[in-house]
Amino acid sequence: MQTIYIQGPYNFDLVLSRLALDPLHNLHKEERWVKVPLRIKNKHIVVKVQATGTTDNPTFYLEVDEIDSSSLHNLIYKEISRIFRWDVSLLAIHEHFQKTKLKSLFDEHYGTPIVLDFHPYNSLIKCIIHQQLNLKFAFTLTQRFVTTYGFQKGGVWFYPLPETVAKLTVAELRELQFSTRKAEYIIDLSKEIINGHLDIDSLYEKSDEQIMEELIRLRGIGQWTIQNVLLFGLGRNNLFPIADIGIQNAIKKLLELEQKPSKEEMEIMMPEWQPYLSYASLYLWRSME
Incomplete structure (x- = not known):
């Protein structure tokens, strides 16, 4: 078992609530863990990721099922870190959106990362x-x-x-x-x-x-x-699917508009959210889930 310390904020409970939407995921919200299937060097490895800290001081246990996984230790950690985006400063992103129309969403879903599909x-x-x-x-x-x-x-x-x-x-x-x-x-x-x-x-x-x-x-x-x-799939930070109906409905609800915003209206909003458009997308989706 390995203990991981990362920079906060990082709300793993909100991560689990989103992962729980997919019935294929093996997780336990109360015990705060999810089991992740990895394919590394033609091996199929199951890694249990369990949160042990808080949103502001996040820590995790990694437990690997493979007896001979020690040789793959660094690759396993690298892949888990990639999937859960442990290298991204959510504090910097949160502070960026405090000056925007999405402030209330980033306060409500404080510390929510983009978690990637497992491959x-x-x-x-x-x-x-x-x-x-x-x-x-x-x-x-x-x-x-x-x-x-x-x-x-x-x-x-x-x-x-x-x-x-x-x-x-x-x-x-x-x-x-x-x-x-x-x-x-x-x-x-x-x-x-x-x-x-x-x-x-x-x-x-x-x-x-x-x-x-x-x-x-x-x-x-x-x-x-x-x-x-x-x-x-790849964790790019600055993407905004402007044609996505869920995002359009979320903006309509948040800004109390009479109808969904047009493409042109959304393009006017987007510059103040850059270079974190992907997080704007995620938090808007979260507001509708």
Whole structure:
């Protein structure tokens, strides 16, 4: 077991409440832990992350299931830190938004970080599944997919590998209530990866613009999907999905507008939120959950 100390604020209880929306996550809100599935050097590792401190003085225990994980210690910590964004100063972000129209949201959800999907491939698959579905059924369909074609270890579900998904048929996914197009999209995406036409790991090092150019060519992946992957798959700090209805409704509610803001109105608001547009997005979504 390893004890981790990070700079506050960091509200892990709000992290768990958001992670709890997804039935695939293995967590316990009262005991303040979540089990994270990692794939590192072809090993499947389960890491239990448990909060032991407070929002202002956050500390965590990391418990790893692998007996031989000592050789991977640094890689495990690096990946957990990436997922939970322990390298980001939420205090600086909170102070930035004290001078903006979003001040009340940042006070209410003080110390809420952006927590990433456990792997960018998972993020891509989940975003494709979630397209144009209500949130409840989107989570249900994702759960069916993972529990049918992924696998479980230590009570934690791992998404299926691209090699597995590439071999599926549209008919098999249709049995889970996928639309024909969504089934084609995730199979085609997985084939692109195993054929070497898309290197998921290389996305970490590329700019937002390079990633947009690379992913937009793939069937079923549009601007909304790419923005969500950049935000929740790769942790980019300055993204604002301006076409997202949830964000539009949140601004309407917060500013007590008669109707949802137009694209032009939102573009006028955005400069004062930079360079933390991703956090503006998250806190607006949180206000509607």
